[in-house]
Amino acid sequence: MFQRIEIQKLRDGDNLILGFSIGGGIDQDPGQNPFSEDKTDKGIYVTRVSKGGPADVAGLMTGDKIMQVNGWDMTMVTHDQARKRLTKKNEDVVRLLVTRKSLEDVVRQSMMPH
């Protein structure tokens, strides 16, 4: 079940911020990912969404797995590549394709102590 989310980047001084944090990547250890169902999943997950930020406004939630960013695939990228694709300076808008487990599962998991 995919969802398309469009986030407008917020200009903060010289930086463009999106207001969330990502974790995961093919160079990371997938066993430590609290949000994935399959512990071998090396995709990019949203680990935290800052309150009131652009991502929160756009409807991104913690635990979402980002499949695409502006058409670029995010399921087989390293952590750094993912960060770079999200923080391109010449783009104001990022369009994400995300997938999400049911809301209760996500909330329950994010409340669990790490």
Add this chain to the structure above:
Amino acid sequence: SSSSSAFKIDSLRSKVELLKLPLALSSKSISERKTQLGGATERSRGGAGVHKPRPLAPDMDNESQYSGYSYKSSHSRSSRKHRDRRDRHRSKSRDSRGDKSVTIQAPGEALLDTESTRGDDRDDNWGETTTVVTGTSEHSVSNEDLTRASKELEDSSPLECRRFAGPVLSAVLGLFALLTPLAFLLLPQLLWREALEPCGTPCEGLYVSLAFKLLVLLLSSWALFLRPPRHTLPRFFVFRCLLMALVFLFVASYWLFYGVRVLEPRERDYRGIVGYAVSLVDALLFIQYLALVLLEVRHLRPAFCLKVVRTTDGASRFYNVGHLSIQRAAVWVLDQYYSDFPVYNPALLNLPKSILSKKMSGFKVYSLGEENSTNNSTGQSRAMIAAAARRRDNSHNEYYYEEAEMDRRIRKRKARLVVAVEEAFTHIKRLQEDEASSSPKHPREVMDPREAAQAIFAPMARAMQKYLRTTRQQPYHSMESIITHLQFCITHNMTPKAFLERYLTPGPTMQYQRENGRGRQWTLVSEEPVTSALRQGLVFSLRRLDFSLVVTVTTLPFLTLGEEFIDPKSHKFVMRLQSETSV
């Protein structure tokens, strides 16, 4: 002379029989022993060029007899710097008949050898009757002396005179070249002393420099070139011939000029003559430098990799050599062969016949119709081979089990041997200096190493013989040699393990050589002329009578070495954890 040797051998043989009778050495009958001895001497008499290994008269060197070498003339010459008295030294050190062909030398204990080649189901004689057999070998003509006598009679090849031509020539040339400057100086003094202009200090300086240069020449020639020769090559050694020719040319031209310009007109400028002599010595020094580089240094930097494989059992080694000619490379390989390769043991070669013999039986091929006989035979054999290959044969199974069984047997015997030796070594200990003076309650008999070795040999003898027989090493170790080795180990405070090192693994061929100075005969077989240089893809082989070494030459790869600088501060590490990045 063969008939006279036959008579001598028969008379010796009967003497041996008589001496062996009262000693009750084995359970075998006298007739059996006679047939054995007869077989041994017959085989030794008809032995020139026999190919098969000889179990009844085995040898300390593993190579068999080879007496004819008409085609191997030693034409190698040496430069005046070499002054090669190698062959002369060699001929002085051995007896006058001895020559380069190796003969089989029977080891110390005849009884050990004649019995050990039969099956495993007989008495271990020397294991049980050690003391008696020792007495025999000291006071009578044993089988060893017999075979050696017969060998020496038929084996004496004539002393080769042309071997000395090279060294003598080079020695003469060298001496001539060294004395020439002195002659240049002395001749004017002798012939027209009055007419010479006196020459003071400059001449003295030149005298001193001449003397020192001659001394340096002499010393360096002695250090570099005056070595006992260790090989003769089949063809001229090109570099040496070149250098000798160069020296000869040099000295001859100097003499020519001297004769024309100094002797004839009776030159009066003595200083010029001395300078002339000094320039000759300088030139000789430079030629020696050239000789050093060509003969000694050029082949030190590795350029080729030689793979040496022994044809009989596949033992192989790789060596790196520099730029050499084929014959010099062959000599170098042989030097390494004697200390690197495990000794050639003909008893360890093939699969037992019982495993292999089943292959070709059971198929008969009939030909129908009109065919050529030649076609028929090849077709027939091919059909048989194909059929045999297709047939399900279990010889690999048998081979596997046979190998496993052999391993087990060897290990069992080895365990027994190790235990026996360890125990034997506990029976003696070294007498300390302070113990000798004080007389203890029971006076001990003080023995020298030989007696000590003989004393502790008896308990381990049986286990040792069984082990040697199982590993087929018994031709290489006679009882005498084992006792000598034991004595050696005791003298040097070796442990039982160190004593056993010699018997548990087959050592290199050098370990089994006798110190008799006889040479080894090898044949260099090559498709290219043997003075040509080594190059990629060359193959030559070194042959002895029953095995050969095949040498393949490849060039060492060209190495391109690049550089990469690593900043010591650039070594940084992170933990592999789930990292979180905020975007």
